[in-house]
Amino acid sequence: xxxxxxxxxxxxxxxxxxxxxxxxxxxxxxxxxxxxxxxxxxxxxxxxxxxxxxxxxxxxxxxxxxxxxxxxxxxxxxxxxxxxxxxxxxxxxxxxxxxxxxxxxxxxxxxxxxxxxxxxxxxxxxxxxxxxxxxxxxxxxxxxxxxxxxxxxxxxxxxxxxxxxxxxxxxxxxxxxxxxxxxxxxxxxxxxxxxxxxxxxxxxxxxxxxxxxxxxxxxxxxxxxxxxxxxxxxxxxxxxxxxxxxxxxxxxxxxxxxxxxxxxxxxxxxxxxxxxxxxxxxxxxxxxxxxxxxxxxxxxxxxxxxxxxxxxxxxxxxxxxxxxxxxxxxxxxxxxxxxxxxxxxxxxxxx
Amino acid sequence: xxxxxxxxxxxxxxxxxxxxxxxxxxxxxxxxxxxxxxxxxxxxxxxxxxxxxxxxxxxxxxxxxxxxxxxxxxxxxxxxxxxxxxxxxxxxxxxxxxxxxxxxxxxxxxxxxxxxxxxxxxxxxxxxxxxxxxxxxxxxxxxxxxxxxxxxxxxxxxxxxxxxxxxxxxxxxxxxxxxxxxxxxxxxxxxxxxxxxxxxxxxxxxxxxxxxxxxxxxxxxxxxxxxxxxxxxxxxxxxxxxxxxxxxxxxxxxxxxxxxxxxxxxxxxxxxxxxxxxxxxxxxxxxxxxxxxxxxxx
Numbered sequence: 001x002x003x004x005x006x007x008x009x010x011x012x013x014x015x016x017x018x019x020x021x022x023x024x025x026x027x028x029x030x031x032x033x034x035x036x037x038x039x040x041x042x043x044x045x046x047x048x049x050x051x052x053x054x055x056x057x058x059x060x061x062x063x064x065x066x067x068x069x070x071x072x073x074x075x076x077x078x079x080x081x082x083x084x085x086x087x088x089x090x091x092x093x094x095x096x097x098x099x100x101x102x103x104x105x106x107x108x109x110x111x112x113x114x115x116x117x118x119x120x121x122x123x124x125x126x127x128x129x130x131x132x133x134x135x136x137x138x139x140x141x142x143x144x145x146x147x148x149x150x151x152x153x154x155x156x157x158x159x160x161x162x163x164x165x166x167x168x169x170x171x172x173x174x175x176x177x178x179x180x181x182x183x184x185x186x187x188x189x190x191x192x193x194x195x196x197x198x199x200x201x202x203x204x205x206x207x208x209x210x211x212x213x214x215x216x217x218x219x220x221x222x223x224x225x226x227x228x229x230x231x232x233x234x235x236x237x238x239x240x241x242x243x244x245x246x247x248x249x250x251x252x253x254x255x256x257x258x259x260x261x262x263x264x265x266x267x268x269x270x271x272x273x274x275x276x277x278x279x280x281x282x283x284x285x286x287x288x289x290x291x292x293x294x295x296x297x298x299x300x301x302x303x304x305x306x307x308x309x310x311x312x313x314x315x316x317x318x319x320x321x322x323x324x325x326x327x328x329x330x331x332x333x334x335x336x337x338x339x340x341x342x343x344x345x346x347x348x349x350x351x
Numbered sequence: 352x353x354x355x356x357x358x359x360x361x362x363x364x365x366x367x368x369x370x371x372x373x374x375x376x377x378x379x380x381x382x383x384x385x386x387x388x389x390x391x392x393x394x395x396x397x398x399x400x401x402x403x404x405x406x407x408x409x410x411x412x413x414x415x416x417x418x419x420x421x422x423x424x425x426x427x428x429x430x431x432x433x434x435x436x437x438x439x440x441x442x443x444x445x446x447x448x449x450x451x452x453x454x455x456x457x458x459x460x461x462x463x464x465x466x467x468x469x470x471x472x473x474x475x476x477x478x479x480x481x482x483x484x485x486x487x488x489x490x491x492x493x494x495x496x497x498x499x500x501x502x503x504x505x506x507x508x509x510x511x512x513x514x515x516x517x518x519x520x521x522x523x524x525x526x527x528x529x530x531x532x533x534x535x536x537x538x539x540x541x542x543x544x545x546x547x548x549x550x551x552x553x554x555x556x557x558x559x560x561x562x563x564x565x566x567x568x569x570x571x572x573x574x575x576x577x578x579x580x581x582x583x584x585x586x587x588x589x590x591x592x593x594x595x596x597x598x599x600x601x602x603x604x605x606x607x608x609x610x611x612x613x614x615x616x617x618x619x620x621x622x623x624x625x626x627x628x629x630x631x632x633x634x635x636x637x638x639x640x641x642x643x644x645x646x647x648x649x
Binding site: 264 | 440619627
């Protein structure tokens with residue numbers, strides 16, 4: 001925010017705090033929102049399906065960003081918390097609860113489980129905490145696979161009825177798009193504002209120097225737990241939406257690999273920024289989509305390669321992209337976007 | 352509970368634990384010298400096993416010769432990985448190195464599928480396949496020999512660190528990078544060496560495991576069991592890696608094998624026991640048995 005638009009002065013406290021700063025930005029925001037929600041009427045089902053997947057990833061990654069980007073705690077368990085959300089939604093819907101009520105409840109349930117696995121952060125941090133969340137990532141899918149298979153369906157998992165609202169049944173990509181994007185918009189706004197509150201600033205202080213933060217009167221443990229709760233809450237919402245999106249859920253959909261991908265999205269997008277998770281999730285999912293489209297072409301060009309080309313291209317492009325980002329752009333796409341914006345505002349001067 | 356089978360499960364657990372401790376040794380080697388925790392150790396292991404398979408199957412070499420060549424190849428892979436991926440991150444926060452090794456794991460996975468194909472392969476047997484009977488305890492001979500080989504590997508490394516110039520240099524670098532550099536040791540070269548050795552150790556594990564369960568992509572998952580082992584033993588300790596590996600192997604085998612109640616057995620508690628153990632270790636003694644305690648000052 002160092003560079004303001006020309007002629008944009010803070011003439012009131014409200015304006016000082018405003019995110020959307022002038023009429024032009026208001027216009028663009030409203031146009032973007034109208035475009036976002038009008039899209040399913042024009043675009044084809046495949047594009048909308050990809051956007052739905054991106055939306056679900058954005059929610060999970062925003063949560064991870066609160067924990068990783070703002071609080072500086074590494075979590076290898078985001079997919080496991082998503083599993084908690086997905087399973088609570090599926091179980092609640094099966095018990096006759098409306099999906100629209102089950103969605104926030106499953107977020108809360110995931111948040112509470114996240115709180116439980118955040119408890120070790122009392123004593124440990126950094127790499128050791130990553131290991132504690134890794135064990136969450138191992139224990140939670142194991143729980144859904146083996147414990148109470150009469151409720152959780154065991155290995156084959158659970159199937160969820162598509163939610164309804166009056167006459168509308170949310171069973172196609174175009175109809176599912178609306179609840180997913182609505183949740184994304186709410187989550188983005190909430191996350192942006194959490195970062196600007198007392199809580200968000202306290203979390204950033206803990207990230208930058210936890211001992212100094214403690215000395216300044218920020219109770220480290222309770223703030224870390226709040227970050228864990230929020231992060232898992234977002235994961236739970238993403239998981240419940242995933243249950244709607246995938247219809248059938250099973251423990252294998254929430255593996256360590258998925259958690260690693262969410263971490264990768266945070267890094268690619270840029271840690272500790274509101275825009276980062278959106279850019280990161282979109283970038284990685286689009287990259288994945290490109291490799292899916294590219295694999296048949298490549299296997300025609302190089303027929304001597306083994307049949308598993310599609311299975312190979314996904315991890316290899318993700319891995320290499322992540323490595324390149326870590327070495328050449330460790331602050332992610334959001335930082336690059338800030339630089340571009342600054343350069344545009346300073347034009348024609350270089351600095 | 353079925354205590355008659357206790358010695359049997361104890362022995363099986365110890366033997367599997369030997370493999371875990373060898374994987375843990377690779378992790379400790381890298382962590383000790385460069386403060387990087389290598390999440391890609393399992394994938395190095397998998398690639399090593401596939402390389403051995405490739406030389407022995409495609410080129411028709413004797414399996415021991417293929418093993419030896421694969422060890423050379425894996426040392427080169429280790430050097431390459433350190434130079435390309437980890438060297439640019441020296442001085443970066445811990446998250447960057449964690450993410451880098453995770454990215455590396457993905458890349459190795461993809462590369463292995465492209466080069467070797469996503470099929471289960473089998474290696475020619477390194478050891479005769481027959482049961483080894485000691486009193487009441489029946490063991491797989493190849494597992495027992497793999498254990499013996501793993502322990503031999505340990506002895507070699509203990510001597511390496513105690514008496515060779517390179518080993519002493521690595522210990523010095525582990526102690527303090529700046530001090531090591533000021534007495535004329537090349538720290539980047541030591542990092543490279545640590546990665547090369549860890550990659551060689553991974554290949555040894557990979558081949559020993561492949562001899563028992565076949566060569567497949569899922570071999571990399573076994574390395575996850577070594578994480579609790581390393582944490583229990585202490586991230587910087589070579590003897591800790593042995594103790595931790597054996598402990599985790601025994602816990603896994605006993606918890607998975609002893610309960611007789613079918614309802615309990617259906618839970619597959621053995622799969623999860625190492626991670627619950629890891630949580631307990633992290634809660635009560637995060638530095639592990641022989642790890643270094645870190646004291647922080649502002």
